[in-house]
Amino acid sequence: ICPYLYKLKLNSKTLLIKPTWDQRWFHLQYVTQTVEVESADSQKAVAEMQSKNAILQEQLTVQRQLLRELETQLHESQRTCAQLRTQILVYEGEMERAQGQLEAEMQNLEEEKNRVIEEAFIRAESEMKAVHENLAGVRMNLLSLQPALRTLTCDYNCLKRQVQEFPFMLDKAITEAKQEICQVISEVSSTNQELLRKYKREMNLRKKCHNELVRLKGNIRVFCRVRPVSQEEQDSADAKTMLSFDSDDDAILYLSNKGKIMTFELDKVFPPHATQEEVFQEVQSLVTSCIDGFNVCIFAYGQTGSGKTYTMEGVADDPGINQRALRLLFSEVTDKAPDWDYKITVSMVEIYNETLRNLLGDTPTEKLDIKMNPDGSGQLYVPGLTEFTVQSPEDINRVFELGHMNRATACTNLNEHSSRSHALLIITVCGFNTATGNRTQGKLNLVDLAGSERIGKSGAEGSRLREAQCINKSLSALGDVINALRSKHAHVPFRNSRLTYLLQDSLSGDSKTLMMVQVSPLPSNMSESVCSLKFAQRVRSVELSSASSSSRRHENSSTSSSPTHDSLDSPPVTPVPLPISRASSAGSTLSSASRTPSSSRRRSQSQLSTGTLRTLRGGLWET
Ligand SMILES: Nc1ncnc2c1ncn2[C@@H]1O[C@H](COP(=O)(O)OP(=O)(O)OP(=O)(O)O)[C@@H](O)[C@H]1O
Numbered sequence: 001i002c003p004y005l006y007k008l009k010l011n012s013k014t015l016l017i018k019p020t021w022d023q024r025w026f027h028l029q030y031v032t033q034t035v036e037v038e039s040a041d042s043q044k045a046v047a048e049m050q051s052k053n054a055i056l057q058e059q060l061t062v063q064r065q066l067l068r069e070l071e072t073q074l075h076e077s078q079r080t081c082a083q084l085r086t087q088i089l090v091y092e093g094e095m096e097r098a099q100g101q102l103e104a105e106m107q108n109l110e111e112e113k114n115r116v117i118e119e120a121f122i123r124a125e126s127e128m129k130a131v132h133e134n135l136a137g138v139r140m141n142l143l144s145l146q147p148a149l150r151t152l153t154c155d156y157n158c159l160k161r162q163v164q165e166f167p168f169m170l171d172k173a174i175t176e177a178k179q180e181i182c183q184v185i186s187e188v189s190s191t192n193q194e195l196l197r198k199y200k201r202e203m204n205l206r207k208k209c210h211n212e213l214v215r216l217k218g219n220i221r222v223f224c225r226v227r228p229v230s231q232e233e234q235d236s237a238d239a240k241t242m243l244s245f246d247s248d249d250d251a252i253l254y255l256s257n258k259g260k261i262m263t264f265e266l267d268k269v270f271p272p273h274a275t276q277e278e279v280f281q282e283v284q285s286l287v288t289s290c291i292d293g294f295n296v297c298i299f300a301y302g303q304t305g306s307g308k309t310y311t312m313e314g315v316a317d318d319p320g321i322n323q324r325a326l327r328l329l330f331s332e333v334t335d336k337a338p339d340w341d342y343k344i345t346v347s348m349v350e351i352y353n354e355t356l357r358n359l360l361g362d363t364p365t366e367k368l369d370i371k372m373n374p375d376g377s378g379q380l381y382v383p384g385l386t387e388f389t390v391q392s393p394e395d396i397n398r399v400f401e402l403g404h405m406n407r408a409t410a411c412t413n414l415n416e417h418s419s420r421s422h423a424l425l426i427i428t429v430c431g432f433n434t435a436t437g438n439r440t441q442g443k444l445n446l447v448d449l450a451g452s453e454r455i456g457k458s459g460a461e462g463s464r465l466r467e468a469q470c471i472n473k474s475l476s477a478l479g480d481v482i483n484a485l486r487s488k489h490a491h492v493p494f495r496n497s498r499l500t501y502l503l504q505d506s507l508s509g510d511s512k513t514l515m516m517v518q519v520s521p522l523p524s525n526m527s528e529s530v531c532s533l534k535f536a537q538r539v540r541s542v543e544l545s546s547a548s549s550s551s552r553r554h555e556n557s558s559t560s561s562s563p564t565h566d567s568l569d570s571p572p573v574t575p576v577p578l579p580i581s582r583a584s585s586a587g588s589t590l591s592s593a594s595r596t597p598s599s600s601r602r603r604s605q606s607q608l609s610t611g612t613l614r615t616l617r618g619g620l621w622e623t
Helices: 040-217 276-289 308-312 321-336 393-409 414-419 462-486 498-502 523-544 547-556 580-586 598-606 610-617
Strands: 006-010 013-022 027-036 220-226 243-245 252-257 260-265 268-270 295-301 340-352 355-358 388-390 422-433 439-448 512-519
Touching: 220 276, 220 462, 220 523, 252 523, 260 523, 268 276, 276 295, 276 321, 276 512, 295 308, 295 523, 308 321, 308 439, 308 512, 321 340, 321 393, 321 422, 321 439, 340 393, 340 498, 355 498, 388 393, 462 498, 462 512, 462 523, 512 523
Parallel strands: 220 268, 220 512, 295 439, 295 512
Antiparallel strands: 006 013, 013 027, 243 252, 252 260, 340 355, 340 388, 340 422, 422 439
């Protein structure tokens, strides 16, 4: 567009060349127009034209501005267009590359697909073949099962018929069985009668055999247990042991004393390594015999610290004879149920300075007495003695705890006190045979004796002296009683101490006694060990004499097997094991009863209870 207006002055006329926009050809075309300049009209027209021209000039300026902007935009667009073209080229290149990759990938996938299809086809073919084979097998099975199915169906029908008939058959069978059972019951009851008769006969035979065995073995046994050297003692110079054992004979103990070898023969010797279980194995037949109605006493004898309490009570994780005995009694009576109904009761007693204390009572310091039972049975009894019925091992633990607690409350120093007092655990087993109506009663007395050392020699005074005298008296009395029993003396001096008086029932008649002599292995305890072993040997040696010779010896000698721990007024024992007839020369303590000649023996016999007299007439050692 060229909006210029050209004016040509020709004389008085003006030629106007006016631009006009030709739409058809998209360009300006100039229209010539001749105007009269000089005229007012022409001048007016010229003025108009000029103003129009000015407007057009402005428009032209605007259009030019617009044109420049458009040109700038055009350039911009052209540059963008060039960039886009370049980008398009890059994209096209990338697209070509991607397409190439895609095609390659597609080809790979195609190949993979073909391979997988081929494999799947092969697998499917083989599986199909296997399935076909299975199918053929199943078909074959089906063919073979069909006859079995027919048989089963047949059986089922048969069973169904039987089930329908069963109630009638059952009724018939029950009636027949009832008749048979009635017949068998009557047969069994007659067989039972026969068995009961045989059982009673066997029981009598057993009792006779037992008596014979007791007569042959003797019902007073003496065992010896040597305690081990303790850890503390092992480091001392005194640790060397003077004791040795016979590997071929477990009843022999050798003691080397001042260059001499002394030999002691007992019923059994337990070396230091013997366990609580091994010791109990040897005493368990004695324990169980109280279930059959026998009275049993087991004593632990020896100097302080020789292991008496260890053997009888043991330690928490390795209990001694007391606990093991109760547990064994429980298991035995449980085995005998329901034919036998048993009741086990337990008492605990302490004898200190010849005074009896009830360890399970409410007032353990209260003194008890031993009296003749007023029921006329001739039995001794202890009024006020507490008896606990025990039914389980837990009950046993409770009883032991109570006993220990009461023992500890009654003294200031328990260890010292226990060394100076006798502790008795008395277990009574009462049985009732529900089939025969027979009744039995046996008593097991487990006694941890006071220390047997020669306390008198150390110059004890005051309360220690009294303690020593009491211990000495009761141990001497025990020795005298055992001696009298084993020698089958007519009079047994039970009344000489509380201990023997309390145990009278359990020491006489067909009772059984075991003396466990405890020995320390240390050389410093050697003289006490010799005393204890001599006592043990002497007690045992009485049995070696026959009944007749023993009674003759009793008449002619003043022998006692009382322990040779020196009594306060007796000389020390010579360190040689003496036969019983020579033991008297060693100065053993004698009770007045065992020294009594026949006249006073007759008197003391008449004072005995009727029960004891009955036993004496029947013979001390037989039922
Ligand atoms: N066979 C043994 N095995 C292991 N240790 C034992 C054995 N015998 C005894 N002892 C130990 O020796 C020590 C003394 O034993 P114990 O207390 O039983 O002697 P005691 O003769 O009862 O003494 P006391 O007369 O003072 O009561 C304890 O420590 C005990 O554990």
